[in-house]
Amino acid sequence: MISLNQIGKRYNYDWIFRGVSASFEAGEHYAILGPNGSGKSTLLQVISGHHHHNEGTILYQLGEKPLAQDQFFRFSSIAAPYQELVEEFTLQECFDFHQHFKSFLPGFKSQQIMEIVGLQKAKHKQIRYFSSGMKQRAKLALAIFSNVPVVLLDEPCTNLDAAGIALYQSLIANYCNKRMVVVSSNDIQEYGFCKTRIDITQYK
């Protein structure tokens, strides 16, 4: 469970959002919504621990026990446009490297995941030669197939074609049912499955 209490974030003198209070519960799906530049990505990065907030508190809880903020990354995965894959790696090497830090969902091997996301033919291709949509499929695969209770997704259908968007929706339906998912988005195709929606423009 993640609890935000009166969270605020500013860059220099500009407050991006203030007074965000929300609870994110295990197994539930949440969307952070708002127009371009409104602070959706920033809030997701504050939740993930990649950015510090300037006021308020965030509490992470694992079952009944509090979880230290600097340990949250062990229990979450993220796919985001600003996240970079190691371009020199082949897809196989990328998946192998990832598993040094996070294992895949029980029973899943790299080969099977590559097939599910339609990248099996690119197994030995260096990431630098991937198209933008192929990179996005790889990022989604790494985030969604990581064996973690929290999946964070920032604009998850960036660069995906219609088949890629359908794939994303099937990955969510098949593999994220019982996990907490937080999606930062302004596209209904990305967040349609999220019951709880947070409008970031309320916190200006």
Ligand SMILES: Nc1ncnc2c1ncn2[C@@H]1O[C@H](COP(=O)(O)OP(=O)(O)OP(=O)(O)O)[C@@H](O)[C@H]1O
């Ligand atoms: N490192 C930074 N320094 C200063 N301002 C920043 C920085 N990063 C983001 N901002 C500003 O914070 C605001 C929110 O940006 P953010 O990327 O969170 O928006 P967003 O809602 O995700 O937008 P989009 O839909 O375009 O992705 C913007 O005004 C942006 O210019």
